Amino acid sequence: MMEQPQPCCKGAQVMLNLQPTSSVSIQYHPLFGSHDDLILLELDEKLLPDVLYQRVTLRGQTDEDAVLCTKSKTYSVKFVGTSNSVLLVPPADYSTSCKNSRDCDGEDYEQQIGASVIKVAPGNMELVEVAPRLDKLKSILSENLYSSDEALEKADLDSMERSKRRLYTWDDLTNKVQASDDELRTGLQARSAVEIDGYWRIVDEKYMDLILRMLFHNSVLNDWSLDSLIEDKVVSVLESDGFPRKLAYHCLYVYGGRVEEAMDRGVWKMDARRVCVHFARGILREGKRKMESFMEEWMRMIPEEMQVSFDMLEGEVLTEKLGVETWVRVFSVSSLPSTPAERFSILFKERPKWEWKDLEPYIRDLNVPGLSSEALLLKYTRRTQPKVDAEPVFTAR
Amino acid sequence: MQIQVKCSCGAEKCPEWAIIELQGVVEVQPSFRDSLQNLQIGLLCRPSFQENYTFTVGYHELTGSKVALKKPMLVLKKIKRMNVDQSDEATSSSKVELDVVGVIRQKILFKTRPKALISGPQPAVKEKANAAGAAAQKQSV
Numbered sequence A: 001m002m003e004q005p006q007p008c009c010k011g012a013q014v015m016l017n018l019q020p021t022s023s024v025s026i027q028y029h030p031l032f033g034s035h036d037d038l039i040l041l042e043l044d045e046k047l048l049p050d051v052l053y054q055r056v057t058l059r060g061q062t063d064e065d066a067v068l069c070t071k072s073k074t075y076s077v078k079f080v081g082t083s084n085s086v087l088l089v090p091p092a093d094y095s096t097s098c099k100n101s102r103d104c105d106g107e108d109y110e111q112q113i114g115a116s117v118i119k120v121a122p123g124n125m126e127l128v129e130v131a132p133r134l135d136k137l138k139s140i141l142s143e144n145l146y147s148s149d150e151a152l153e154k155a156d157l158d159s160m161e162r163s164k165r166r167l168y169t170w171d172d173l174t175n176k177v178q179a180s181d182d183e184l185r186t187g188l189q190a191r192s193a194v195e196i197d198g199y200w201r202i203v204d205e206k207y208m209d210l211i212l213r214m215l216f217h218n219s220v221l222n223d224w225s226l227d228s229l230i231e232d233k234v235v236s237v238l239e240s241d242g243f244p245r246k247l248a249y250h251c252l253y254v255y256g257g258r259v260e261e262a263m264d265r266g267v268w269k270m271d272a273r274r275v276c277v278h279f280a281r282g283i284l285r286e287g288k289r290k291m292e293s294f295m296e297e298w299m300r301m302i303p304e305e306m307q308v309s310f311d312m313l314e315g316e317v318l319t320e321k322l323g324v325e326t327w328v329r330v331f332s333v334s335s336l337p338s339t340p341a342e343r344f345s346i347l348f349k350e351r352p353k354w355e356w357k358d359l360e361p362y363i364r365d366l367n368v369p370g371l372s373s374e375a376l377l378l379k380y381t382r383r384t385q386p387k388v389d390a391e392p393v394f395t396a397r
Numbered sequence B: 001m002q003i004q005v006k007c008s009c010g011a012e013k014c015p016e017w018a019i020i021e022l023q024g025v026v027e028v029q030p031s032f033r034d035s036l037q038n039l040q041i042g043l044l045c046r047p048s049f050q051e052n053y054t055f056t057v058g059y060h061e062l063t064g065s066k067v068a069l070k071k072p073m074l075v076l077k078k079i080k081r082m083n084v085d086q087s088d089e090a091t092s093s094s095k096v097e098l099d100v101v102g103v104i105r106q107k108i109l110f111k112t113r114p115k116a117l118i119s120g121p122q123p124a125v126k127e128k129a130n131a132a133g134a135a136a137q138k139q140s141v
């Protein structure tokens, strides 16, 4: 009574389309085995098209846990084991696509009826969205900064010499850094990296300083407004001063922004905050300074038409009182690790107690998918409020 | 290192695979362990119009149902490709790719403990669900 013929007699199809009051034999597949090369990956329905249309890759060195990257996001890949028996049933024609034709075409295959189990899966892989692992990007690009020396000797560098230096193309970076293409691009931008002769580089701050000062020098000489710099003019003047064209353009890009309304004419406006931060870092590179002497030198360096305020340096410098004097020193958020645990550990090593207004600039960029900034604070800090109307203070948990 | 994930069946044509999930382990009698290929595990029956199923393994019967997975599951196959550099034949490297060979959306899940069938004559092929029974009992106590 149960043995009715099936419309399709083999494989997963017959099992999934089993008609009422009928049955199917379940057996070991002719190619049954451990098949460690067959992996189950559970994923959100919305990611399915990305995977099927070749828009995802797995990234990571052999010593790293692999991540899966779509165009814009990064997911860690975790194995989840099961104590149940998960019998994996392929479609009827699966074995015909295998390489070992003897097994497929021979009698073994002919004997296959019903649905066959190819392997017992010990579990499956799962995806968890994570922040891109961009700290490595900074460290590998910092191995070899683009300096003024290189800009000058550029002409005599042969390819051998170039290959000796550790330089990275876009493809090298996607092979080395665990981040999606979009996140990698944003990461390069945030670190002011620039592609020079096919390699992504970070330019030495001292060299950038030279270009920026020359730009300001020229703006005074030629009576340019820093709110509307004509790209062609700036770049050609800097070029005649001996800077590579690419670097002249990069200077505008790092310390300014294109004026939207004049997009087609290539007009740039210098960004006061970025310029001010640059000069402050330059002054404090040698060590901490008393507030008065710092302010005096800082003001002197910044072009007159720019508005300066100490607030611009939040997330870049810290002040501390020693006796009657206030000192300023560099403590830049961009130099801190991007994983929350490491970030908070360094912050609390720096200062055991933080007020919110000081702390906020150093954690606002932390990005943990699925975790709000409140949740991060709860996880890594202890919040105390000495009095009801007092500022809350954060200490290590 | 970068591993490309692709589907060589052509996306929409990627075939559906299926899963039978049960508690414990299907145990094969020692004399058959070296020749599992084509060996029958059991009989899957759909007794009625409902999506309920029975799976008879050896002397045991499991009762379960067809369920849709909460999230789809892909079957990936690791493929090693040898890259022989045309310009320099001495350098060849193998490149790993992952091919999506199937999509799983449904499984037949047997989450109850196996029921012993009243004994009949001993069948020739003996796959036992004994281990499955033991595991299920442990959990249910």
Ligand SMILES: [Zn+2]
Pocket (backbone or CB within 6 Å): B006, B007, B008, B009, B010, B011, B013, B014, B015, B099, B100, B101, B102
């Ligand atoms: Zn496919």
